[in-house]
Amino acid sequence: MKFNKKDILILVIPIIIIIISTPFLPDQIPMQWNYNGDVNWYLNKRLSFLLGFIPFIVYKSYKAKRGYK
Secondary structure, X not given: OOOOXXXXXXXXXXXXXXXXXXXXXXXXXXXXXXXXXXXXXXXXXXXXHHHHHHHHHHHHHHHHHXXXX
């Protein structure tokens, strides 16, 4: 997999935001609610850095679907 400058920015910027915001997050982050407004499951704040990879994954899958290099 070859990375260009745009790929690196799309990967690095969300990771930097997550690293900066992690100390300010609660220990458990609510991720899903039911119809009554109760939380179904939580995400540990130490795993929140994984959310930073979502924009990169979506971007790469979009490029692959469209045939861009």
